[in-house]
Amino acid sequence: MSASSATLEGVPLLSVVVPAYNAAAYLGRALSGLAAVDGLEVIVVDDGSTDRTGEVADAWAAEAPGRLRVIHQVNRGHGGAINAGVAAAAGTFLKVLDADDWLDLDALRTLLRALAEIKAAGAAVDAVFTDFVHERLDKSPRVARFDSVFPVDRVFSWEETERFSRRQVLMMHAIVYRTELLRECGLRLPEHTFYVDNLFVMTPLRHVRRMRYLPVPLYRYFVGREGQSVAPEVMLRRVDQQLRVNRLALAALPAQAEVARGEVPIQLQRALLHHVEGVCAVTSATLARGGSPSHLRERDRFWREVRAENPWLYTRMRRTLLGAVSNLPGQAGRSATRFAYHVARRVVGFS
Numbered sequence: 001m002s003a004s005s006a007t008l009e010g011v012p013l014l015s016v017v018v019p020a021y022n023a024a025a026y027l028g029r030a031l032s033g034l035a036a037v038d039g040l041e042v043i044v045v046d047d048g049s050t051d052r053t054g055e056v057a058d059a060w061a062a063e064a065p066g067r068l069r070v071i072h073q074v075n076r077g078h079g080g081a082i083n084a085g086v087a088a089a090a091g092t093f094l095k096v097l098d099a100d101d102w103l104d105l106d107a108l109r110t111l112l113r114a115l116a117e118i119k120a121a122g123a124a125v126d127a128v129f130t131d132f133v134h135e136r137l138d139k140s141p142r143v144a145r146f147d148s149v150f151p152v153d154r155v156f157s158w159e160e161t162e163r164f165s166r167r168q169v170l171m172m173h174a175i176v177y178r179t180e181l182l183r184e185c186g187l188r189l190p191e192h193t194f195y196v197d198n199l200f201v202m203t204p205l206r207h208v209r210r211m212r213y214l215p216v217p218l219y220r221y222f223v224g225r226e227g228q229s230v231a232p233e234v235m236l237r238r239v240d241q242q243l244r245v246n247r248l249a250l251a252a253l254p255a256q257a258e259v260a261r262g263e264v265p266i267q268l269q270r271a272l273l274h275h276v277e278g279v280c281a282v283t284s285a286t287l288a289r290g291g292s293p294s295h296l297r298e299r300d301r302f303w304r305e306v307r308a309e310n311p312w313l314y315t316r317m318r319r320t321l322l323g324a325v326s327n328l329p330g331q332a333g334r335s336a337t338r339f340a341y342h343v344a345r346r347v348v349g350f351s
Contacts, residue, residue, distance in 0.1 A: 013039040013115040015094045015179065016103070017085030019078055020044055023099035024052040028060070030097060033105045035064030039112045042068040043085050044099075048075025053099075078229075079189030079196035086182050092119060093128065094179045096172055096200065100222050104133075107216035111176065114153075114214055123155050126181050126208040132173040132219035143217055146174065150213035157210060158265035164274045170205070172197040173219035177204050194229045194238050195245045198279050202252040202272060206264070235282075236290050242283040243302055249276045256312065277317050280306075 016034060020027055027044070034042050042064075044057040057070040071084050082096055093115055097103060111130060118125045129150060134142040149162050164170070185207045189196040223230065235242065253272055254264040287299035307314040 012041040012091040015089035015091030016042045016097050018044045018097050019081030020053050020099035021047040022049045022051045024056050026100045027056050030099050030102050031060050035067045045071045045081040045084050047081040077192040080191035089179050093176050095176045102220045107218040110216050125210050126178050127211050128176040129174050129213045130218040133217045135220050135222045147215050155212050158267040161267050172200050173221050194241045202249045246280050
């Protein structure tokens with residue numbers, strides 16, 4: 001089956017959901033070339049923008065009727081925009097593309113050929129992973145690769161995977177989910193909340209059992225734009241939202257009993273823990289870097305909650321290098337905390 005034949009059948013292979021809020025300046029870069037790729041539908045969710053985002057999106061849709069459509073909604077935040085896109089998607093698989101990022105078109109065609117093979121074979125694949133590229137402002141690009149973790153170009157299970165290294169974080173940019181899996185697992189991202197891409201990783205990934213990995217640099221993740229949600233000063237202002245997402249991500253972890261009974265593969269548990277540990281380290285280091293009494297109280301309160309609710313997890317997370325250094329008390333620990341902050345951001349991919 002070719003990608004184009006899947007489109008002729010009326011079911012796109014892949015839905016690309018583009019949440020867009022005040023993105024008029026760069027939305028065109030995200031959409032450029034997508035409508036010409038067979039097997040694809042593009043859904044732009046204009047999330048109550050106050051600039052020309054809606055007009056820009058409508059103009060692109062007018063040039064590609066049936067391939068690119070626009071949802072206009074009142075502002076619900078990044079999570080609310082993704083929720084709307086997932087609900088509207090017709091594709092067998094789904095990819096989220098933030099409006100200030102873009103996809104490599106050659107890699108996208110490689111992905112679509114693989115999705116066509118999966119569909120033709122009737123394979124039960126829940127997720128497809130790819131590499132992605134950190135496109136850093138005024139710095140050289142950095143590729144996040146997963147070929148040391150996943151088997152290449154075949155369907156596999158968690159038992160066939162290796163451990164993630166410290167700098168290998170399975171961010172949203174690396175994942176294509178089966179659309180029905182997103183609906184079956186009850187994914188509903190919180191509205192008016194930043195950093196929900198971590199929940200887009202954690203919540204469905206817990207239910208993934210069969211996967212495929214393509215070693216192609218599909219997603220181009222642009223880092224360094226002024227006012228971006230992962231900019232240090234913005235993260236400090238929105239640290240309450242980071243804490244909310246951290247708590248929800250921790251709640252999404254499988255119980256130890258599920259792993260012990262074999263219901264959740266231990267390799268999947270490790271992948272989920274690896275992700276949430278990095279995210280929590282960034283938040284903890286952000287609060288320590290803020291340094292005010294209220295910041296430090298929030299940091300200590302968060303870790304007390306983790307210890308009370310899951311002592312095993314608390315001990316594990318605090319024993320990691322980043323977890324320990326991010327929480328050193330007193331003035332003597334400030335320089336170490338600043339170091340941990342920059343390391344944690346780089347590990348998670350925010351810089």
